[in-house]
Amino acid sequence: MNKLTFDRKMLVIPYVFFLVCFVILPLLVIVYYGFTDGSGHLSFENFLAFFTNPKTMGTLVYSLVIAVTVTLICLAIAYPVAYILAKGEYAKHHFFLMIFVLPMWINFTLRITALKEILTVIEWNLALHPFANTIVGMVYDFLPFMIMPLFNAFTKLDSSMIEAGRDLGANSLQTLTKVILPLSVPGIISAVTMVFLPAMTNYVVLDMMYNSTYIMGSLIGSYFSSFDWNNGSVISAILLMFIGLCTILTNYAVQSKAERSRA
Amino acid sequence: MKKRNIVLLAGMLLTLGSLSGCGASQDDTIVLRVANWEEYIDEGDWGEDEVIELEDGTQIFGENSLVDDFETWYYETYGQKVKVEYSTFGTNEELYNQITIGDVYDLACPSEYMIMKMLREDKLRPYSESFFDPEIEENYYVINVSPYIRSVFEELTIEDQKLSDYAVGYMWGTLGIVYNPEVVSPEDASQWSLLLNEDYYKQITIKDSVRDAYFAAITLSYYDIIMDPAFLADPDYHEKLSKILNRTDEETVARVEEILSKAKRNVYSFETDAGKADMVTGKVVANEQWSGDAVYTMDQADEDGLELCYSAPKEGTNLWFDGWVMLEKGLSEDPRKQQVAESFVNFLSMPENAIRNMYYIGYTSSISGGDDGMIFDYLKWNYEADPEEEEDVVEYSVGYFFDYGKEDADERYTLLTSEDQTRRQLYAQYPTKDVVDRSVVMACFDEEDNERINRMWTNVRCFDLKYFFSE
Numbered sequence: 001m002n003k004l005t006f007d008r009k010m011l012v013i014p015y016v017f018f019l020v021c022f023v024i025l026p027l028l029v030i031v032y033y034g035f036t037d038g039s040g041h042l043s044f045e046n047f048l049a050f051f052t053n054p055k056t057m058g059t060l061v062y063s064l065v066i067a068v069t070v071t072l073i074c075l076a077i078a079y080p081v082a083y084i085l086a087k088g089e090y091a092k093h094h095f096f097l098m099i100f101v102l103p104m105w106i107n108f109t110l111r112i113t114a115l116k117e118i119l120t121v122i123e124w125n126l127a128l129h130p131f132a133n134t135i136v137g138m139v140y141d142f143l144p145f146m147i148m149p150l151f152n153a154f155t156k157l158d159s160s161m162i163e164a165g166r167d168l169g170a171n172s173l174q175t176l177t178k179v180i181l182p183l184s185v186p187g188i189i190s191a192v193t194m195v196f197l198p199a200m201t202n203y204v205v206l207d208m209m210y211n212s213t214y215i216m217g218s219l220i221g222s223y224f225s226s227f228d229w230n231n232g233s234v235i236s237a238i239l240l241m242f243i244g245l246c247t248i249l250t251n252y253a254v255q256s257k258a259e260r261s262r263a
Numbered sequence: 264m265k266k267r268n269i270v271l272l273a274g275m276l277l278t279l280g281s282l283s284g285c286g287a288s289q290d291d292t293i294v295l296r297v298a299n300w301e302e303y304i305d306e307g308d309w310g311e312d313e314v315i316e317l318e319d320g321t322q323i324f325g326e327n328s329l330v331d332d333f334e335t336w337y338y339e340t341y342g343q344k345v346k347v348e349y350s351t352f353g354t355n356e357e358l359y360n361q362i363t364i365g366d367v368y369d370l371a372c373p374s375e376y377m378i379m380k381m382l383r384e385d386k387l388r389p390y391s392e393s394f395f396d397p398e399i400e401e402n403y404y405v406i407n408v409s410p411y412i413r414s415v416f417e418e419l420t421i422e423d424q425k426l427s428d429y430a431v432g433y434m435w436g437t438l439g440i441v442y443n444p445e446v447v448s449p450e451d452a453s454q455w456s457l458l459l460n461e462d463y464y465k466q467i468t469i470k471d472s473v474r475d476a477y478f479a480a481i482t483l484s485y486y487d488i489i490m491d492p493a494f495l496a497d498p499d500y501h502e503k504l505s506k507i508l509n510r511t512d513e514e515t516v517a518r519v520e521e522i523l524s525k526a527k528r529n530v531y532s533f534e535t536d537a538g539k540a541d542m543v544t545g546k547v548v549a550n551e552q553w554s555g556d557a558v559y560t561m562d563q564a565d566e567d568g569l570e571l572c573y574s575a576p577k578e579g580t581n582l583w584f585d586g587w588v589m590l591e592k593g594l595s596e597d598p599r600k601q602q603v604a605e606s607f608v609n610f611l612s613m614p615e616n617a618i619r620n621m622y623y624i625g626y627t628s629s630i631s632g633g634d635d636g637m638i639f640d641y642l643k644w645n646y647e648a649d650p651e652e653e654e655d656v657v658e659y660s661v662g663y664f665f666d667y668g669k670e671d672a673d674e675r676y677t678l679l680t681s682e683d684q685t686r687r688q689l690y691a692q693y694p695t696k697d698v699v700d701r702s703v704v705m706a707c708f709d710e711e712d713n714e715r716i717n718r719m720w721t722n723v724r725c726f727d728l729k730y731f732f733s734e
Contacts, residue, residue: 054728055721055722055725055726055727056721056725057728058725058726058727058728059725059726061726061728062726120546125465125466125531125546126531126546127465127466127530127531127532128465130532207471207535208537210531210532210534210537211532212471212527212530212532212533212724213724213725213726214721214724214725214726218724219721219725222717222720222721222724223721225354225356226356226473226713226717227356227359227360228714228717
């Protein structure tokens with residue numbers, strides 16, 4: 001009798017099930033709706049309409065500006081913090097790491113509501129600075145997502161590398177640019193991807209911060225709520241391609257740089 | 264080991280018992296699946312000091328939820344067990360999406376335009392003839408519905424189908440502006456141009472909804488026509504106003520887009536849900552609002568000692584209502600369901616239950632109580648003022664609602680109320696005749712217009728590269 005035996009490979013079954021049901025199938029649905037018209041015929045009209053309408057292009061630009069600004073600010077704040085938490089004298093105290101990650105444990109709408117009240121006290125009228133408020137709200141929201149991957153990258157970074165650099169005569173700046181920075185690039189990339197895409201689509205922050213201008217996420221939402229599955233899907237697909245392209249390009253750049261330095 | 268077996272056995276028996284219980288209940292209990300707006304029915308559990316005591320000594324109190332009370336009432340009246348599966352939705356579009364995706368309901372309560380859309384798509388079943396028979400004692404809806412609401416329903420048709428055959432009124436009201444009278448003058452607040460008024464730069468919110476924004480903007484784009492004295496005096500004024508404010512042609516949509524783009528730069532924001540709280544906390548000084556929400560906002564502000572007012576703008580206001588419709592797909596599963604669904608509507612239409620709903624949710628019921636004076640008594644209980652105790656007491660007539668078209672109606676349905684109530688909760692809950700005269704129902708847009716209007720809305724909301732450096 002061929003007994004059914006447990007194979008270690010079978011552990012992957014739950015994930016494959018998840019992958020197919022919640023990642024691959026929905027993606028196919030998006031592509032199907034994105035490139036068909038209402039009656040199910042293949043059509044590139046929606047795709048072209050997005051790029052020919054100055055208003056939707058304006059939204060793409062606006063979302064990009066927001067996402068880039070948020071990502072840069074988050075990076076500027078998170079990079080030194082993550083380094084200190086991982087390598088500095090506080091490294092042994094998990095308490096400090098916890099303080100930075102703690103906001104993640106509190107409901108996000110609650111945090112933004114509180115932030116809204118604080119900003120109202122400072123600015124008096126929130127509606128006068130919708131862009132600035134959006135940036136503040138998003139930085140506040142996404143900072144922990146930037147810190148965590150960087151923190152992990154720094155803990156894995158071998159301290160002897162830094163010491164070796166110093167021994168070979170590098171000053172602090174040189175250690176940073178020639179040793180720490182190149183070694184933390186994978187961490188930076190994963191941290192940036194954690195923040196960049198959500199920043200382009202997280203319209204809840206805009207809604208709550210009284211910014212009535214659409215970003216990509218709200219644009220998709222507005223199409224879906226008016227039952228326009230085709231236009232909503234095509235924008236989701238465009239966003240996906242855009243992010244995919246960015247990831248491929250950065251990976252390529254990092255790899256070729258690594259090869260060059262090896263050569 | 265033995266012990267564990269016993270526990271297991273007991274567990275299995277319990278499961279079996281409950282399973283068979285389930286099976287039995289499916290046989291003789293009719294399940295009615297109801298979809299309603301969130302917080303749109305009396306859920307009971309009132310505090311002990313909340314008893315409503317009317318002039319004639321009638322006491323009204325919400326102990327259990329109306330849904331539970333219906334199940335009891337139905338069993339007592341018809342000797343048949345029913346179970347209501349009650350679910351809620353947040354927007355009309357959400358309900359529509361749920362239905363198209365495959366959720367099945369028997370009875371739902373969408374707004375007028377969504378009723379029209381569903382009717383056009385053959386999703387609804389007409390009410391039975393016996394439902395409209397006033398001779399039957401249990402037909403509380405027909406007996407108690409406001410004659411005014413009935414006349415509004417009867418005028419509405421879509422593709423030669425009368426709306427009144429398919430839908431019955433639940434709550435109704437107007438679209439207006441809640442404002443803080445200390446900052447905004449009543450004169451400024453009495454017109455839709457408030458949204459463009461630069462004196463209140465970044466201090467007013469509009470609703471984040473295409474239809475509500477569209478309505479405000481269309482009154483502005485035809486301001487010169489609809490405020491012309493000759494037009495106002497026209498015998499067909501109401502009909503003509505309704506035609507103009509329901510225009511969806513390209514030229515109109517373009518004008519609306521221009522106005523809304525201007526408004527977007529002037530207002531605080533397009534709000535989805537924050538408007539009510541922001542009025543109370545003082546972040547904004549005026550806010551486009553449905554009358555029922557306006558009552559809620561004013562009540563909330565009163566508790567904080569802030570006095571807010573409501574206006575139904577003079578150019579015209581949107582008369583809206585939510586109505587009960589029976590869904591063909593759900594009812595076709597069980598022939599007994601239609602009677603239960605109709606009974607549910609009738610139950611909610613008992614004056615006493617209408618009052619419980621109004622008290623609990625703050626909206627205005629379509630029920631006027633027929634010959635029963637209970638609803639008017641409730642109005643008095645809420646708003647009547649004694650001229651001997653208060654100054655500035657005025658007469659306020661709502662005859663049209665209780666006895667539409669009768670000349671002496673106003674005499675019988677006039678109450679004495681404090682002067683400020685003519686701008687506050689009473690005015691929002693039961694508008695005066697002149698407000699009703701300039702209110703129009705906004706029909707649902709047809710496919711083609713809908714697409715154009717949605718595109719216009721997206722354009723308004725998208726980022727305009729022209730203003731790249733100013734935002």
